[in-house]
Amino acid sequence: MTASLSSERLIRYSRQLANPHFGETSQQRLSTAKVLVVGAGGLGSATVPALAAMGVGTIGVIDTDVVELSNLHRQLAHGIADVGRSKLDSVTETVARIDPDIKIHHHSVHLDSTNALELFAGYDLVLDGSDNFATRYLVNDAAAITGIPLVWGAILGYGGQAGVAWVGHGPTYRDLFPVPPAPGTVLSCAEGGVLPSVCALIGAIMCSETVKLLTGIGEPLIGRVTTYDALTGRFREVEYAASSDVNPITELIDYEVFCGVARDASDIAGSSDTIDSSELSSLLNAGDPLQVIDVREPFERMIVTIEPSELFPLGQLESHLDEIRRDIPVVLFCHHGTRSEHALHLLQNAGFSNVRHLVGGIDDYAQTIDPALARY
Secondary structure (H helix, E strand, O other), X not given: OOOOOOHHHHHHOHHHHOOOOOHHHHHHHHHHOEEEEEOOOHHHHHHHHHHHHHOOOEEEEEOOOEEOHHHOOOOOOOOHHHEOOEHHHHHHHHHHHHOOOOEEEEEOOOOOOOOHHHXXXXXXXXXXXXXXXXXXXXXXXXXXHHOOOEEEEEEEEOEEEEEEEOOOOOOOHHHHOOOOOOOOOOXXXXXXXXXXXXXXXXXXXXXXXXXXHHHOOOOOOEOEEEEEEOOOOEEEEEEOOOOOOXXXXXXXXXXXXXXXXXXXXXXXXXXXXXXXXXXXXXXXXHOOOOEEEEOXXXXXXXXOOOOOOEEOOHHHHHHHHHHOOOOOOEEEEOOOOHHHHHHHHHHHHOOOOOEEEEOOHHHHHHHHOOHXXXXX
């Protein structure tokens, strides 16, 4: 039996302990629990401080990114003084301000099939706040193999969803999504935007599910997904069951290959539909006939752009078809290359043949050609 909580701890958690069916036993279970959080971004920033405040004794965080200015509107664990710092260092200081007795373990590694099982083996539960499908499938499979419960969330735009996967207790993420979406069909938060309050709300649901699983109270979201639409204020629940078409999870695979993800710009450059940053720079410097089209939003262009170019936002592109040249090459670009790929297919379906999109977008162009463009 775990030692009784100190008087200071009883006072700290008094409003939590007062909940029906919670009590000191549940609080002690939290204090001895070890939770691994994948990502210290939008969802990680919402969940790690909350888990610490609720008394989860040990929290591991996996992340390799630094804090950027564009993170701050939604990643509330970080502040303006943290820009340029490791997100792990920043979130650790946030937790220390909440409760210095909470243990934080840094995992500054790229999570993949070579290290996931070893990392997961040291924890009781994993909470997935990642922002890509390759990592979501990896986390699901590693959790299944190690036998620990997984709490996952996803956010984009004005909506989000959360659920629980736990092999032996119900279906997993693979039963809900047997195959990943085709590459380029789902925008990232960087491309599609996200409302900060959605991060906070989905993160709060994930924390509640974590506490339920660790303490045994309530009914976890196993076999159910809660979805939220901020524009209507409505929640919806989707039930799902284990699928006979999904094979048992026995080993980890190459999840970037599984999801059709190119590892970097060089992996997909060379296609007749793409152009890399070096070739685009050469064409612009040579003054070759070329129409460059920016398919981002006006506010993004105000931050930084590639010149010379014209702005036709993706959502309005069809209304600008008569302004797009058919007699010279056309190059489309966006932030990371996702929206420009959508635009490419739209133009090809409209009969344009001499059109390509910039691999990696203006982000890659800034890294490869002009660092002065690296502003967001």
